[in-house]
Amino acid sequence: MSVQARAAARTPATQRRGAGGGLGRRRSRRRTKELFWAAVFLLPALIAIVSMRIAPTVSAAVSSLHQGFPGGVLAAEFSGLANYSELFGNDMFRDTVIRTIVFNVIINPLQVAIALIISVLLTRKIVAPNLWRMLVFVPATVPIVGSSIVWGIAFRQDGPINAILAALGGNPQPFLTSPSQAMASIMVVISWIGIGYWMLFLVSGLQSIPDEYLEAAKLDRAGTIRTFFSITIPLLKRPLLFVLVADTVANFVLFVPIQMLTNGGPQNSTTMQMFNAYRTTYTYSSKNLGAAEVMILTVIMLAFVALQFRLLREDRPTRRKR
């Protein structure tokens, strides 16, 4: 009885849908309705993009073409590319750009390579692989402010790293207070956090490689190294590309350990573009010059990302599953 009642109640709906005459009009009304809701639903996201991504980019671009007194007492005047030519004529800024590029050329491949070696080790036949993976990942859960504090104290003259060096018979090192060691010390700090995080992506990439490929290589008597470079690396291209690009983007805007540990020093040896743009804008109150520095940083970073896409997208297998 109730089933019949429900069926009867549903009949009008079915008829409505099946009716031939008003179908076109109803479909277009339905489409208008969907368009309306799509607009309503996308509105918050689009407002966020326009106000918080596009507006600052445009304002930085416009601001970089103006010059004004530091502190902004008088209105800034349009000056074309004067800020850019001033920056590139400045030795210190050129050094900062070169330092940023060298830093990224070293740190990104290095971190990805170490993360890859650790991932390979931790996916081999070992006792309790999950435990070791978890221990390597733990530093990634420490926010960068916390990691900077730990390493800032560890690298002190009277800190544990120097105590270990002394116990091994070495001399104490200045680390963060030495122009020649400060950058390497910062690299240690960010690698401690980053490597465990990137390792997770590479471990899951390694685990998704079918055993058959490795067995086939074994049957063909390929050695471990040959198998690694001819089978593992090509099949791992997608996660490798993702990790390399994400790592590069993160390291180009590196700021926290530099501000907390060295403040760009000693002798500017750790001043990189992000910190420099912050210092120009807020410490020296040169808002227009700072905007030009932000634009240059963004362009160089995007160029690097585009280059990495090219490098890793090339010579992919021609026959791909569609």
Add this chain to the structure above:
Amino acid sequence: MSAPASLRRRSRLERRSPLLTIGAVLVAMIFILPAVWLLVGSLRPSAEIFSSISPLSWRILIPSSVSLDNYIALLTGPFGRAMGVSLLVCFLTVALGLVMSATAAYALAVLQFPGRSVVFAFVVISFMVPFDAIAIPLSQLFTGWGLTNTIMGLVLPGIGNGLAIFNLRQYFLSIPTSYREAATIDGASEPRVLASVYTPLGGTALANSALLIFLGQWTAYLWPLLVVSEARLQVAPVALARTFGEHEFNFGENFAGAVLLSLVPALTMFILQRSFGGLALATGEK
């Protein structure tokens, strides 16, 4: 069902290399020891952090006495307030961010309109460009909009997350369209379909997106530094960095602050991972 079991048995029979295991242990120790030192340091008096170092002994990782004094001193001071501000900012961001991501993802996955794939690409790509690169010019716009030194000023930049929208869209695409058709025939409007059909089914993807938004906001440092100058609105990472920079160092409290900052993400991940596991099982059986 029998295939995974036999695979597991085979891998258990395969010989595990002791040499590689030793390598794995060494690598794990390099990564975990600084974290252990941090945890131990937060539980002992500041003076002992350095007295345990020279001469180097096992005392460096084993405190002579364990106390929560550092935590108590820290939480009753300005840092306790900063933790409260951080939590408030995070929860507001997650709430607003989930609504924004879910509605956008629903429109991009379910609704039919011209140019849908172009809008999708635009939304995701524009959120993928690193926020820090435009934080400085944006903070100047926020000054003009009167949003500096406000909670909303801290919250707003965190609500847009391209990865969250992407994840939710992928998940919504996997929900059979017949569910929505059935709800529409029953007279449900689009917001109703999203709220009572897609949201309850999207548990895993929603939790994942909430985690992304939460962690992004919890660890944020540069943006709060730029947009907040008043002490009463200071978030935890900035407050901690300030005490670290002071001349009068208190290493024990610095360590305790770093542990508290790490504890929240670690616990969140642990809890969500457990609920992920349960959810994955439930949907897998369908």
